[in-house]
Amino acid sequence: xxxxxxxxxxxxxxxxxxxxxxxxxxxxxxxxxxxxxxxxxxxxxxxxxxxxxxxxxxxxxxxxxxxxxxxxxxxxxxxxxxxxxxxxxxxxxxxxxxxxxxxxxxxxxxxxxxxxxxxxxxxxxxxxxxxxxxxxxxxxxxxxxxxxxxxxxxxxxxxxxxxxxxxxxxxxxxxxxxxxxxxxxxxxxxxxxxxxxxxxxxxxxxxxxxxxxxxxxxxxxxxxxxxxxxxxxxxxxxxxxxxxxxxxxxxxxxxxxxxxxxxxxxxxxxxxxxxxxxxxxxxxxxxxx
Amino acid sequence: xxxxxxxxxxxxxxxxxxxxxxxxxxxxxxxxxxxxxxxxxxxxxxxxxxxxxxxxxxxxxxxxxxxxxxxxxxxxxxxxxxxxxxxxxxxxxxxxxxxxxxxxxxxxxxxxxxxxxxxxxxxxxxxxxxxxxxxxxxxxxxxxxxxxxxxxxxxxxxxxxxxxxxxxxxxxxxxxxxxxxxxxxxxxxxxxxxxxxxxxxxxxxxxxxxxxxxxxxxxxxxxxxxxxxxxxxxxxxxxx
Ligand SMILES: Nc1ncnc2c1ncn2[C@@H]1O[C@H](COP(=O)(O)OP(=O)(O)OP(=O)(O)O)[C@@H](O)[C@H]1O
Ligand SMILES: [Mg+2]
Numbered sequence: 001x002x003x004x005x006x007x008x009x010x011x012x013x014x015x016x017x018x019x020x021x022x023x024x025x026x027x028x029x030x031x032x033x034x035x036x037x038x039x040x041x042x043x044x045x046x047x048x049x050x051x052x053x054x055x056x057x058x059x060x061x062x063x064x065x066x067x068x069x070x071x072x073x074x075x076x077x078x079x080x081x082x083x084x085x086x087x088x089x090x091x092x093x094x095x096x097x098x099x100x101x102x103x104x105x106x107x108x109x110x111x112x113x114x115x116x117x118x119x120x121x122x123x124x125x126x127x128x129x130x131x132x133x134x135x136x137x138x139x140x141x142x143x144x145x146x147x148x149x150x151x152x153x154x155x156x157x158x159x160x161x162x163x164x165x166x167x168x169x170x171x172x173x174x175x176x177x178x179x180x181x182x183x184x185x186x187x188x189x190x191x192x193x194x195x196x197x198x199x200x201x202x203x204x205x206x207x208x209x210x211x212x213x214x215x216x217x218x219x220x221x222x223x224x225x226x227x228x229x230x231x232x233x234x235x236x237x238x239x240x241x242x243x244x245x246x247x248x249x250x251x252x253x254x255x256x257x258x259x260x261x262x263x264x265x266x267x268x269x270x271x272x273x274x275x276x277x278x279x280x281x282x283x284x285x286x287x288x289x
Numbered sequence: 290x291x292x293x294x295x296x297x298x299x300x301x302x303x304x305x306x307x308x309x310x311x312x313x314x315x316x317x318x319x320x321x322x323x324x325x326x327x328x329x330x331x332x333x334x335x336x337x338x339x340x341x342x343x344x345x346x347x348x349x350x351x352x353x354x355x356x357x358x359x360x361x362x363x364x365x366x367x368x369x370x371x372x373x374x375x376x377x378x379x380x381x382x383x384x385x386x387x388x389x390x391x392x393x394x395x396x397x398x399x400x401x402x403x404x405x406x407x408x409x410x411x412x413x414x415x416x417x418x419x420x421x422x423x424x425x426x427x428x429x430x431x432x433x434x435x436x437x438x439x440x441x442x443x444x445x446x447x448x449x450x451x452x453x454x455x456x457x458x459x460x461x462x463x464x465x466x467x468x469x470x471x472x473x474x475x476x477x478x479x480x481x482x483x484x485x486x487x488x489x490x491x492x493x494x495x496x497x498x499x500x501x502x503x504x505x506x507x508x509x510x511x512x513x514x515x516x517x518x519x520x521x522x523x524x525x526x527x528x529x
Contacts, residue, residue, distance in 0.1 A: 170380040170383055178391060185361075
């Protein structure tokens with residue numbers, strides 16, 4: 001029983017790590033550009049498949065870095081050509097545009113790599129379980145959590161200690177004033193969008209190693225990403241982090257007792273949080289602190 | 290004297306409401322130009338037109354001889370235009386020091402250590418968040434932030450608003466200090482007496498039009514004129 005609980009808690013942690021990565025990217029883009037990026041799952045898929053295509057040339061480790069960077073590059077171009085045109089307009093424009101982009105990305109991958117799932121091979125060092133007692137803790141699972149932790153740590157450090165990061169945080173509250181202080185806010189938004197897409201690409205690479213690749217694999221992570229943002233409090237990145245971990249854990253632990261409710265539980269959790277704190281856990285005073 | 294900023298025939302709108310009706314003004318280089326007028330006269334709208342936040346629908350803005358009328362605000366600011374918005378607009382979620390790291394780093398004499406020297410109160414509170422500061426400290430931070438851009442001209446929108454008399458005096462002292470540093474200043478104020486004391490030239494705006502332009506000293510010497518220019522609610526902005 002304890003082992004089962006531990007197994008599912010670890011599982012939840014891993015799921016939570018993916019939610020966090022997705023939600024942080026969504027949150028970055030939402031906070032600075034006011035766009036709810038429905039194409040985020042599409043970029044995740046792109047990242048996964050790019051890694052698959054790159055692995056024969058640069059190996060797993062090379063692909064782990066290069067695929068998200070390439071995905072971010074695509075995101076950068078897409079922002080410049082399309083997404084920036086909806087800034088400041090009715091949110092509906094952004095929803096429609098990114099919804100369309102999601103289909104394009106998904107069908108694009110399907111037509112290049114096929115609708116069939118693809119297996120992804122991971123390095124042998126990562127494939128082994130840690131011990132026979134804890135057979136479910138494979139090296140790859142630890143590696144995923146570690147990589148997500150490193151990415152989150154890096155993101156928060158960049159936002160906290162670099163001028164670009166400080167300007168992004170300033171811009172989430174008052175972009176006009178940032179612009180009036182001489183900062184090219186168009187470039188800032190492009191860069192920030194690309195950073196968010198980098199995280200989506202990274203999720204895709206990591207998820208591919210665990211579950212294999214499928215053109216629809218991004219869809220299942222998108223809604224929990226939004227739920228994580230809402231649970232944590234819109235506008236607060238630490239809140240998003242907390243929200244992602246919480247709903248991941250809740251979903252993992254619920255799988256022990258009510259397996260059928262493991263997906264519904266995150267929405268129940270969201271409802272409960274919103275009843276107690278309408279702005280989410282860190283929403284009110286936590287604005288990007 | 291040449292002009293730091295020259296605006297001609299500005300017409301600005303918020304949606305359908307026509308706010309500025311052909312405003313023209315000139316900010317002389319090296320001087321303090323006051324832009325006065327009662328509530329709702331269009332002072333803030335004029336400043337926003339100059340910095341590009343509310344671009345005019347008609348008219349022309351020249352900054353240091355460059356036509357900037359349809360430029361985004363960050364390009365105008367990058368020419369050396371510092372902007373201290375009405376209500377300060379300090380970033381509340383950022384620490385004082387982070388607030389000071391937002392502006393573009395144009396080369397020039399203003400550096401973080403020098404700013405802390407001029408504003409010791411900010412140095413003491415460098416790790417506090419913007420929202421934790423008093424009104425006076427927020428105003429100092431907004432001015433300091435604009436200075437770190439190393440501006441050649443500074444646009445100040447009601448820097449004395451809501452501050453205690455002692456702090457107001459400190460703000461005006463700093464504005465005079467800016468002129469000594471060679472920075473041209475456009476000062477929007479409702480505190481007419483103190484503004485005219487330090488300004489070289491003054492404009493009075495009413496209902497979106499310039500109703501008076503002339504030497505600040507002459508206007509200061511003519512209280513009846515000030516009252517007449519301001520219309521019915523003169524006492525509101527001629528006081529104290
Ligand atoms: N965002 C806005 N939308 C619609 N109307 C506005 C907006 N901002 C200002 N106005 C209107 O434009 C007119 C000029 O406003 P503005 O803020 O420029 O005046 P002001 O001289 O700066 O006044 P104050 O001394 O109160 O700051 C006012 O009638 C005001 O109601
Ligand atoms: Mg105003």
